[in-house]
Amino acid sequence: MKTAFDPRHRKREKNVQELFAASFHDVFELVIDKTEPMKVIIDEAIELAKQFGGSTSPSFVNGVLGTICKSKPPLSNS
Numbered sequence: 001m002k003t004a005f006d007p008r009h010r011k012r013e014k015n016v017q018e019l020f021a022a023s024f025h026d027v028f029e030l031v032i033d034k035t036e037p038m039k040v041i042i043d044e045a046i047e048l049a050k051q052f053g054g055s056t057s058p059s060f061v062n063g064v065l066g067t068i069c070k071s072k073p074p075l076s077n078s
Helices: 007-033 038-052 057-071
Strands: none
Touching: 007 038, 007 057, 038 057
16 A cells, blocks of 8 residues: 555655646746747657656646746747
8 A cells, every 4th residue: 555655655756846846837937937949848858758757747737838838928029
């Protein structure tokens, strides 16, 4: 039985925290920083999700970041 004290649970929890931190950083790059192309940021986030997340993490991260890209206003040259 998995409990909060089970080391396997701690490892999973750590992976979720790392994935969340990486995804938050990618959202910052997409919305605020804007120095890298969107495709590069999304591809990097998907690779991190493959490494740290579960089997559905890459598609989830792709969907979230794709939605953010579609909903944000176009870049201005000012």
